[in-house]
Amino acid sequence: MQKQITVGRWEAVCLLLNTVNIQIFLNLPMYIVEIAGTSGWILSIYISILALLIFSVVLMTFRRFPGKDIVDIASQVAGKTGQVLVGMSFSLLSFFSVSLVLREFSEDVKTIALTTSPLSYIMIFFLLGIIIATYLGFEIIIRIQGFIIPIIVMGFFIIILSVSPFIQSDNVLPIMGNGFPKIFGEGFFKVSLFIGISIIYWLPPFLKTFARFKSVSYITLLLSGFFITISVYTYSAIFSYPTATESFLPIYTLSRLISFGRFFQRIESLFLIIWALSAFLYLSACLYCAMYGFKRAFNLPYVKPLVIPFSILAYNAAFLPGNVMSTIELDRFYLRTWGFVPALGIPIILLIVAWIRGKGGKKNGVS
Secondary structure, rough: OOOOOOOHHHHHHHHHHHHHHHHHHOOOOHHHHHHHHHHHHHHHHHHHHHHHHHHHHHHHHHOOOOOHHHHHHHHHHHHHHHHHHHHHHHHHHHHHHHHHHHHHHHHHHHHOOOOOHHHHHHHHHHHHHHHHHHHHHHHHHHHHHHHHHHHHHHHHHHHHHHHHOOOOOOHHHHOOOOOOOHHHHHHHHHHHHHHHHHHHOOOOOHOOOOOHHHHHHHHHHHHHHHHHHHHHHHHHHHOOOHHHHOOHHHHHHHHOOHHHHHHHHOOHHHHHHHHHHHHHHHHHHHHHHHHHHHHHHHOOOOOOOHHHHHHHHHHHHOOOOHHHHHHHHHHHHHHHHOOHHHHHHHHHHHHHHHHHHHOOOOHHOOO
8 A cells, every 4th residue: 555545435435345244245144143043133233333332442542643554553552563463463364354255255156156167266266356456556446446336235235125025024023033142142242243344444544534534434334234234134034044044145045036027037147246346356455455464564665576475375275174164164253253352452452552651642633
């Protein structure tokens, strides 16, 4: 990323919205229903509110250090050691997100479209697109988000509206589903579904003002919560529990229900298009952030020399799980359960240390 670039609210919101909502096109609705049962939509609202509350505390860190990204803050608060640790933490978080989603995405494409193609071929095909995007740079990646994400959102709503006649409200009863402990106890850890918003930690120098940074954060969280809730509600209201826990790719399964007479059938091809676009944009942005975090941790002059090494590492890391189920388990039980600890915990820890050591605040022009 080049610090002379200025990022607008629209592009930033589109970038962050896709990093959170890519999960909807994979298996998030089914995942939520497995935990909460018929009350999956309540769990979605609950974790959305939690994410807003926790991120309100995170924003206090960036308010204390206006115009600084997360590594700048770590360096100012904890010196070179803090810079390396924080930079590598977020680099690894983005890197493993890329590896897991690349594997899941490729496995799903093989299952529903390219059934006879080797998995390695499918992954290389998508990896080449990601490499080209990252070579073009951060500005191209983020500008194209502002153009493509509205198309993806339109496609998503077309699917939701088209399957609305199949909704049966009785399928979301009893209203408390699997019970209070599942929703508000185990459900607390599912705030990790919002860890994609941590990409915004790199954006303060490009958003220029804290007011813009704050508004982008809240808009993204509110829209993401809305999309997650509506997708979970629609899915669980159409497929009754526990049948809803058995479907492969929930939104794809919904799209297969769409049929407008004899001449408009197999509308799931629309899903494949928006799904592929969303995945490409997500993987490109996350891989770039993984490289940028590494660059910032060690004060490297350029990002481009890291593209090929990081791409090869991500490709090989994607094959570490033995099968697609192992990949999904790693994603669910580690990244999407404990991912909030580094993603949301590190900025809060930096805030506490800054208070103790008297860093930031009025010295940076913030009262």
